[in-house]
Amino acid sequence: MDISQVLFYALSAMALGSAIMVVISRNPVHSVLWLIITFFAISGHYILLNAQFLGIVNLIVYAGAIMVLFLFVIMLMNLNAETEPQKNKWLKLAGVVAGGCLLLVLVAALKQAEVKGKVAELGTGDIGLIKNLGNALFTDFVVPFEISSILFLSAMVGAVVIGKK
Amino acid sequence: MNAIVISAVLGVVMMFCGVFTNSKTAVRTVAIIGLLGLVVSNVLDMGGYHFFEKVNVRGMLSFDIIGLLFNTIAFGSTWIYFLLSGRDMERVGVNLAEYFALIFFVLCGIAIVSSFNSLLMLFLGIEIISIPLYILTGSDKRNLKSNEAALKYFLMGSFSTGIMLMGITLIYGVKGSFDMEVIRQGTLNLTPMIAAGLLLLLFAMSFKVSAVPFHFWTPDAYDGAPTVFTSFMATIVKVAGFIAFIRLFEGCFGDVKGQWQLLAAIITAATLFIGNITAVFQQSVKRMLSYSSIAQAGFMLFALVAMNNMAKEGMIFYAAAYSLATIGIFAVLLKMKDYTFEGFNGLAKRQPVLAATNTVFLLSLAGIPATAGFWAKFYMLSAAVEDGNVLWLVIVGVLCAAISVYYYFRVIQAMYFKDGDPQEIETSRSFKGLLIVIAAVVILLGIFPHWLLNQLYSFFYL
Numbered sequence: 001m002d003i004s005q006v007l008f009y010a011l012s013a014m015a016l017g018s019a020i021m022v023v024i025s026r027n028p029v030h031s032v033l034w035l036i037i038t039f040f041a042i043s044g045h046y047i048l049l050n051a052q053f054l055g056i057v058n059l060i061v062y063a064g065a066i067m068v069l070f071l072f073v074i075m076l077m078n079l080n081a082e083t084e085p086q087k088n089k090w091l092k093l094a095g096v097v098a099g100g101c102l103l104l105v106l107v108a109a110l111k112q113a114e115v116k117g118k119v120a121e122l123g124t125g126d127i128g129l130i131k132n133l134g135n136a137l138f139t140d141f142v143v144p145f146e147i148s149s150i151l152f153l154s155a156m157v158g159a160v161v162i163g164k165k
Numbered sequence: 166m167n168a169i170v171i172s173a174v175l176g177v178v179m180m181f182c183g184v185f186t187n188s189k190t191a192v193r194t195v196a197i198i199g200l201l202g203l204v205v206s207n208v209l210d211m212g213g214y215h216f217f218e219k220v221n222v223r224g225m226l227s228f229d230i231i232g233l234l235f236n237t238i239a240f241g242s243t244w245i246y247f248l249l250s251g252r253d254m255e256r257v258g259v260n261l262a263e264y265f266a267l268i269f270f271v272l273c274g275i276a277i278v279s280s281f282n283s284l285l286m287l288f289l290g291i292e293i294i295s296i297p298l299y300i301l302t303g304s305d306k307r308n309l310k311s312n313e314a315a316l317k318y319f320l321m322g323s324f325s326t327g328i329m330l331m332g333i334t335l336i337y338g339v340k341g342s343f344d345m346e347v348i349r350q351g352t353l354n355l356t357p358m359i360a361a362g363l364l365l366l367l368f369a370m371s372f373k374v375s376a377v378p379f380h381f382w383t384p385d386a387y388d389g390a391p392t393v394f395t396s397f398m399a400t401i402v403k404v405a406g407f408i409a410f411i412r413l414f415e416g417c418f419g420d421v422k423g424q425w426q427l428l429a430a431i432i433t434a435a436t437l438f439i440g441n442i443t444a445v446f447q448q449s450v451k452r453m454l455s456y457s458s459i460a461q462a463g464f465m466l467f468a469l470v471a472m473n474n475m476a477k478e479g480m481i482f483y484a485a486a487y488s489l490a491t492i493g494i495f496a497v498l499l500k501m502k503d504y505t506f507e508g509f510n511g512l513a514k515r516q517p518v519l520a521a522t523n524t525v526f527l528l529s530l531a532g533i534p535a536t537a538g539f540w541a542k543f544y545m546l547s548a549a550v551e552d553g554n555v556l557w558l559v560i561v562g563v564l565c566a567a568i569s570v571y572y573y574f575r576v577i578q579a580m581y582f583k584d585g586d587p588q589e590i591e592t593s594r595s596f597k598g599l600l601i602v603i604a605a606v607v608i609l610l611g612i613f614p615h616w617l618l619n620q621l622y623s624f625f626y627l
Contacts, residue, residue, distance in 0.1 A: 105357075105360075105361050105364065106361055108357045108361075109335065109357040109358040109360065109361035109362075110358065111357070112356060112357050112358065139223075140223055141223075141225075141285070142223070143220075143222050143223060143225045143226065143286070144225060144283075144285045144286060144289055147169070147277065147286070147289050147293075148289055150173045150176075150270060150273055150293055151289060151292055151293050151296065153173075153176070153177070153270070154176070154266075154267060154270035154293060154296055154297045155296050157176075157180060157263055157266055157267060157270070157297075157300075158267065158296060158297060158299070158300035160263070161260045161263045161264075161267070161300055161304065162300055162303060162304075162306070164260065
């Protein structure tokens with residue numbers, strides 16, 4: 001096992017473990033903190049794949065900006081054990097059955113994942129470098145790139161409409 | 166491409182309109198003229214005048230006849246909607262220009278989902294449609310019901326978008342491309358990973374078109390939203406969802422139809438059944454219309470199940486028939502103060518024009534012969550018969566159409582055969598005139614059903 005394999009397994013364990021903790025922690029603030037750890041682990045994966053730009057952006061945007069907003073919202077809502085809604089026992093059971101079915105389908109899907117031959121290039125691939133990313137963004141993907149500006153514009157107009165008195 | 170660029174530009178124009186003028190009439194006039202320009206530019210696109218030919222879309226978008234035809238119908242219906250209900254938007258809040266801007270952005274999204282050729286564009290189009298709608302749902306900020314509806318719609322909508330992205334990711338993982346042709350090639354049977362992606366896409370799109378069992382948000386969001394925006398959401402936007410749905414499943418999974426057809430047929434049957442049965446028990450006409458929109462979605466799902474030429478043409482026809490009739494009913498509903506069935510009592514005596522045109526629209530939705538709705542349903546059912554595998558679904562469809570007659574006729578009965586204190590309704594002469602024109606179009610389409618399709622087809626192929 002070389003160093004990148006060790007790192008890969010360590011990061012994967014970290015990502016999965018903290019993702020599970022996001023779901024099962026009772027305190028929502030703890031959930032957000034665990035989610036930040038998940039994002040760090042995923043950024044580590046990006047860097048392993050030689051995609052430094054994505055890794056850094058993931059940290060700055062998700063772990064930095066968005067998670068801070070999440071924390072603000074959760075603290076403003078002041079959630080605690082007393083205000084937690086009581087859920088029906090049958091509803092919980094239905095949730096477990098439905099979630100289990102989805103898990104079954106996804107496990108079946110991923111078990112036979114047709115990724116042979118398209119194995120990620122560790123450390124050597126240069127597809128994630130900022131230069132190649134920029135090239136792809138402004139040549140092959142220029143139409144979605146430009147059109148996403150309409151999406152952001154409409155979201156901004158919406159934010160103003162909702163936020164203004 | 167004309168429609169996408171020009172509708173986005175018009176959205177920006179409307180925003181500036183709100184900066185430079187406070188006159189509501191001026192804003193409305195700009196919106197109506199701008200939208201007319203959009204319709205014309207789209208018709209020119211169909212006629213071969215592409216304004217933005219130099220733009221290299223790299224296979225992300227492809228503009229075919231069905232998509233452009235649908236754009237024309239969607240923009241045309243929105244134009245009629247602006248003329249009929251533009252005045253009522255002023256009552257929702259002060260940001261009139263922004264509401265128009267958001268509607269233009271939605272139209273841009275509609276133009277994208279009717280021409281996408283890459284799953285990336287599908288995602289962007291669906292989001293450009295959804296995000297302005299969340300805002301419009303919650304635009305009545307003083308009303309708690311509107312706030313609740315917007316929050317519910319936003320949370321459920323974001324969740325379903327997440328499911329859609331997961332599906333796209335799985336498919337990308339197998340095929341290594343977002344391009345629909347690449348995805349279609351070599352997909353001769355469903356491997357587990359593609360099947361999982363297909364299922365997630367099916368669920369997400371069913372959510373967007375409010376098919377059962379993903380319909381729970383619909384009555385609350387439609388009921389809570391300001392009625393003038395419900396009219397837009399329940400008609401043009403919903404039909405655009407279907408165009409995206411059919412385009413996606415034909416483009417990506419058309420060759421493996423046999424493997425998902427039964428699932429789509431079950432969703433269709435459930436949508437028809439639940440939508441119609443629940444609509445029967447509603448006391449408010451607005452809520453009845455939201456359940457009726459679920460029931461009509463069931464009929465539009467026939468196009469997905471059958472997926473042949475008849476189905477696609479029928480879908481275009483259905484889009485026109487359903488949008489026109491529902492926009493008309495909502496325009497009348499907007500003038501009422503009481504949304505219950507009792508509120509319609511005795512309408513025929515005081516407002517004979519409103520009652521008569523409303524009757525035409527309701528008959529069309531119920532699918533009575535000599536209205537456009539009859540042929541719309543006829544095309545859908547005959548597409549399923551032509552397909553041949555799902556004859557049981559046709560029987561379910563006919564039965565549910567019979568159930569729907571009950572609740573549509575309750576409104577007609579209230580208008581004509583019941584006495585009550587009629588409400589004070591202010592209508593202008595042009596409003597009534599426009600309603601008569603729409604009713605005439607609905608009847609004309611019902612008598613000469615091929616007129617719309619033939620007219621437009623001959624128009625392009627000259």
